[in-house]
Amino acid sequence: MSIKDLAAKIKNKNITPAQLVEEAYTNIQRSEDQINSFITLRPKSDVLEELAKLKPSNSPLYGIPYVLKDAYATKGIQTTTASNILKGFVPTYSATVYKKLQAAGAILIGKCNQDAWGHGGSTENTDFGVTHNPWDISRVAGGSSGGPAAAIAANFCTFAIGEDTGGSIRNPAAWTNTTGLKVTYGRVSRYGAIAYASSFDTVGPMAKTAEDLAYILSTIAGVDPYDATTSPTPIDDYLAHLGNDLAGKTIGVPKELYGDGLDSEIKAAIMSAIEKYKEMGVKIIEISLPISEIGLAAYYLIAPSETSSNLARYDGIRFGQGRGEFTQETIRRIMIGTYALSAGYYDAYYRKAQKVRTLLVRAYEQALAGCDALIMPVNPTMPPQIGELISDPLSNLLADVYTTSINPVGVPSLALPAGFSKSGLPIGMQLVGKKFSESLLLNLGYQYQQVTDWHTRSPKL
């Protein structure tokens, strides 16, 4: 059920938040063993107790159960970012996004699995067991926000807060038939989000529909005095824009992204979506965006550089476990980043990557100069079998080919369901917009979801 409907039912007392919590725990009890989406599931009694103390409000999120990726500091609740380094670590403070949701009356039921530190695209690089895709439990749910995506798909919660550094919200959303928004850099506070790559990290909502995302984004967006990189750009009324006429809008189709390497069923699904937009009066134009290779290269130099710095504090002296607990994938990224920042190599790697970043920004500016949004694949393939990606580090990186170039640029991107493969696996697509154009992207997603029903389908568990 959508946030809008739930909020109405709560308001009219047709349903109580406690009933929603009961329902969530019933579903969790039934299927979590197969999925493994949680690292920390709060005891139901704690959640109900918190709910009992909560003053009923008109907030649309009041009483709605949700989950956080385990990358967010939650005062009094274990926060691990899926690494043994932080196993048992209980923060003394809360992330801004968590505080805002608490203030809005949303009910946290647990902290979800991910690739440790955001390092991965399959939620296999975790010290808490791989998360299984609710649509086929032999397959991965994507990552790094795989736990939250799986939890939404499996109806363990109504929405989640993910974190997207190079596709970490969009990739699992596409593989689990959920909807996720990578926001414009600076739109949502990162305070309390355990950093992977600070200049790429974004905090964003995940749910079943674009409309749900609009409700969540309205709550979590905005300037934070604790995050110097949040933007003073005014927050749109995201809900008010839903349903605005799309006639006259233009969507660009970057032709380079539909060539070799893209699964034919994914391509076909996006082509049908393009037809739907045409029917809504959207103008479709083919454009050129020759960036995927340089985008990946720049991403995999800058992100490891920043992560090698961000992870320097995990020395085990004051909290958490020692460095011996880092996984191979994380050690690899720390080593690459340390190398790229070292004296004598900085110019050849880090600085060059930053120059490429400037080229990427220009390429997107040019691509978006003639249209309002771009329509792109999220993943090149269907969700792989568990074990496939983690055993092949290079394919693991290539799985991000369509998503990583967005983060160095900072623009927003909405990932949403676009169909299913013949074998019944979900297919996603992404709509990329100009900076701070979240309201347009959400409206594009909303309108598409008015004429399609992919997002309404649930896996059989």
Add this chain to the structure above:
Amino acid sequence: MTYSLVCGAEIHVELRTQSKMFCGCKNDPFGAPNPNIYTCPVCLGMPGALPVPNKKAIEDCILIGLALNCQISEVSKFDRKHYFYPDLGKGYQISQYDEPFCVGGYVDTSFGRVGITRVHMEEDTAKLHHETVNGEKVSLIDFNRSSVPLVEIVSDPDIKSAEQAKEFLKKVRDIVRALGVSDCDMDKGSMRLEANISLAPVGADPSVRPPLPPYKVEVKNINSFRYFANSIEYEMKRQEELLLKGSTPKQETRGYRQDGNRTESQRGKEGAADYRYFPEPDIPPFRISREMVQDIAQRLPQLPEAIIAELIGYSIPESTARVLTGDNAALAYIREINKLDPKLSPKVAGAIANKKIDITKLLPSDYVKEESTKAADKITDVAELTKLVESVVTANAQSITDYQAGKQNALGFLMGQIMKTSGGKADTTIAKDILTKLI
């Protein structure tokens, strides 16, 4: 072959802003009654915490730059400087690498100008305490100092002698104190010094700066101007011996040991850290407008050189004036006296410089009253004084001979005798006049 000193200074100054550099915690590490009370997730380097720069600290840094005649950069940013040490919670220090707030200034000394390479902003580290608790040796970390705003002033290698170093450092300290942005207290560690010392062969033209030597010795652990001068002298001797033997001193970091007044090797070139600087992604770069610089410049107070000129204008000797420049309370007192009775300015300045009066206990108006009472008792009558002087001259024939032989200090002795004989009541100016005419 003879060698000349090539020396630059690095001066760290802790700002005394209300709050820390990147969080709202109280900035008072020295006054804190207990360890780890002025801390939060940011200055503890907890997972997920982010730095937000302290605007006042940046303004203070720019103010220091302006006072040291620097250019203020229009574009600036913070960088991360990585090294591992338990007092560095994040594993990196937020500092400035290639775009400091201030560049290209200078300080004039009586030995010549010393260029200021840069003035930049960074954060202080936590403090380690090595103690024995319950019979066990432990290292404890106090984060009260973590992320306290720290300004680093780096000089060009223009210092040519230990004397010049002392004068330069003192001038910088007096300027920063005059700005009211730091205590510059070396005992408390709010001012810390490092020296970069090497020797270059003296060229044909001593006015031309010799090319920089192929090595540099960095001396740390210096907590007084005297120790700075001592380490220069020690290093000059040590390095000269090596150079004369035909070897090049090692590029290294040495520590000053005040016990033996010497330096000792701490870390060689091989052990030199690679700080892996890169732009701090959590803090957007700064664009510093000319208007902002002008606003900050409004805060520039009268600087020590101008204060000295002012005091000389009150007939205060320059040597006394130099002692007083850093003491704002003393300056206010002298100005007040100068308003009430300008004749008393040199006297009160001397008394304060020699710690003869406690200005916190005596109002300027009371000082003037006391002095005029004393003056009323003064013997100013020329005839009476002449008699007095004559008696002293007669009784001290040897001193007269000495004086006539050119010994100036004999005059001081005779004046002392005159004051003693008169019970301190003789007017010194008139008496001295009579005495010099007489002998």
